[in-house]
Amino acid sequence: MNISLVLQMAADTFADRIALTHNSVDYNYGRLYASAKAAAARIVESGASYVSYLGESNPATVVALFGAALAGRPFAPLNYRLTVPETNRLIERLDPVFLIADEDKLATIPTGAAQVVMSAAKFLATVITDQQSDWEAPEDEEGVAVQLFTSGTTGEPKAALLRNQNLLSYVLGTVEFGSAEEDEATLVSVPPYHIAGISAILSSIYATRRIVQLPQFSPVEWLKQCAEQRVTNAFVVPTMLTRIIGHLDEARTVPDLGALRSLAFGGGKMPLPVVQRALHLFPHVAFTNAYGLTETSSTIALLGPDEHREAHEHPDPMIARRLDSVGKPLPTVEVEIRDESGKVLGPNELGEVFVRGPQVSGEYQGRKLTDAQGWFPTRDSGFLDADGFLFLAGRIDDxxxxxxxxxxxxxxxxxxxxxxxxxxxxxxxxxxxxxxxxxxxxxxxxxxxxxxxxxxxxxxxxxxxxxxxxxxxxxxxxxxxxxxxxxxxxxxxxxxxx
Missing domain, CATH: 3.30.300.30 (ANL, C-terminal domain)
Incomplete structure (x- = not known):
């Protein structure tokens, strides 16, 4: 299987349902799938070994992701906030690459640095179609589907490899196909070069939930899109939720958020006071805290809506403290806490978090960090309580x-x-x-x-x-x-x- 299966199933079942909204323009599943096939043909014809995207969220992001999968090429989106020299060094590492970029980025790419270079607008104009071809996806579970460059706090960024089987294990293990009603919409405001952006695309399409893209986050625009697009689901990182709450606390008028049902957050440590304030402000919203890493194909533990509400202001301090946890591991994921010698620790003992499961890649270009039994060292410090809730204490290096x-x-x-x-x-x-x-x-x-x-x-x-x-x-x-x-x-x- 290949991650393009996610879009294929949605297109085969709900071809006319709206899959994506960008700047008030809608794309249905049938059109996205047909366009991804057309993109795959262009990619293979180019002779490129990688497909890369350098820019903000755009329909071209989704088409390029699935076009790359259908072509059997890794999709390697780039951080558009990097400096020009940093970006160009990454482009060199992807040679030969089929590169799609925002218009303002084209002039910064050296001549000859890529096999093909085109703007996102031109790419879409070239491949957007409603005509379904007979293009077949390669059946390569072991093939690399997505390659994400780490932030590179020291030295050059590492290339994390996520294979088709890793990403499909995550999606198929956490999302029920076609589970979203036709009126459901998810607001995606995380960038396409982050694992949260990739998993949001895959999970939403498999659930057949409409994606509303927000290329540049601001609390005002986020709230506006929620109201205008009748957003039912959203994912935010800690700084986003903090800014949204700060704006709501100061605003004289608040947009209609009556459609919002679920709000997930992750990507970093969420301050407990922010979570508590959010629970007060949005009593009708189901909150989920998602913990995951690039190397684990996104989420490996969840604190769900019922657990949020139970822990919030609970008189028992051992239950109340769960609000500061990341919940319990997914059913398909195993978690252990180990000390420096590798000994597995018991409840409430602080150590390093190790994870294992089919969605866990733990692989970088040129090296694999999982051990012989498949355990991946996250470099996160934490502990499991007696009831299996995972608490994080920061990075081991911190x-x-x-x-x-x-x-x-x-x-x-x-x-x-x-x-x-x-x-x-x-x-x-x-x-x-x-x-x-x-x-x-x-x-x-x-x-x-x-x-x-x-x-x-x-x-x-x-x-x-x-x-x-x-x-x-x-x-x-x-x-x-x-x-x-x-x-x-x-x-x-x-x-x-x-």
Whole structure:
């Protein structure tokens, strides 16, 4: 099987149903499938080994993804926010490539860097058709369907490989085919070069839920599209939800969100106060916290709507704390917590999260990180409670070693966020002559808050051990996040340089 099966089934069953809306233009499943076949023919004819997309979400993204699959070529979307030199180095790694780009990106691509270069508009104009051809997809479960470049915080980005069998295992194991009603629509505001963007396309089409594309996120435009397009489902990253709530708290008029039924979030740690505020603001909405990685073909654990509502303000603290978890592993995924020696740990013991399952790739170009039994080390720190709920404590690399004691930044950040007046916080390790490493906290205050360094240090000291008290505190206007809502801790550390 091939991931094009997802679109083929939708087109065979619901050819005339609207699959995609972009800038108020609709595309049905039959047209998308016919166009993907036409794209596949162009791709094979070009002799390219890869298909790449450099730009914002567009119908061309969807056609290129499935066109690549039908052609048996990996789809390798690029981060359009990278610098020109960074982008061109990635294009070189994809040679020979069939490259589709936004109009403003074309001039930055060196002549001869790609086998074929065309704008997204020209690509669509070339391949959009309603005429179904007899093009057959290659049956290659082992073939690479999608290649995603990691953010590359150190050195050049790594190329994560997701094979057809990985992505299909995720979709077929989590979504029921044709389960969406015809009036359902999902708002996709995550970029196409991120696993969340890829999985949103595959999952929505398999469910036959209409995709509404939002190329550039803003809280105003997100709310507008929700109202105008009668959006029923959406996915956001932490910074998006924070900005949406902030806008709603300040807005005099609120768009009609009566159609919104489900809101999923993921891509980074969601601050607990944001989740609690969202549950108050949207009492009719079913919330889902999704935890996953690029190397696991998206989601591997979920905290579902019922679990959100049960944990919210529950009198039992052990149940209430589940709101800060990422829920339980999917039925098709196994999770273990291990210590540094590889020993499997018991409930509530902190260690590294390992995962195993058919959707788990754990593969980069040139190397495989899964062990002989198929276990993948996520490099995330966390624990499972006695009921199987997974709690994350940050990245293993973010652990602060103070005087030989391992300290999770998330533990301290959670306590600081409980303090009234703290809008956002990041805790990092900085060099210390006495301890080797000590804690530093960057704090964003809510408007008018009169917080002091001493008051915050006393607050942490009362809640945690003295070793958890940040030695350095700096008040800042905002914390650095990437476009997917992940905190850039290396940039926070730079605030405390010297």
């Amino acid at each position: 652990v602060i070693v103070r005087g030989g004691e391992n300290i999770s930044p998330g533990e301290v950040e959670k306590v600081l966020r409980e303090r009234e007046g703290v809008a956002d916080v990041a805790v990092v390790g900085v060099p210390s002559v006495e301890w080797g490493e000590t804690l530093a906290a960057a704090i964003v205050r809510t408007p008018g808050a009169g917080l002091t360094t001493e008051a915050l240090q006393d607050h942490v000291r009362r809640k945690l051990r003295s070793s958890r008290v940040p030695e350095h505190i700096r008040f800042v206007d905002a914390l650095p996040y990437n476009e997917m809502g992940k905190l850039l801790r290396r940039n926070v550390k730079a605030m405390f340089a010297g």
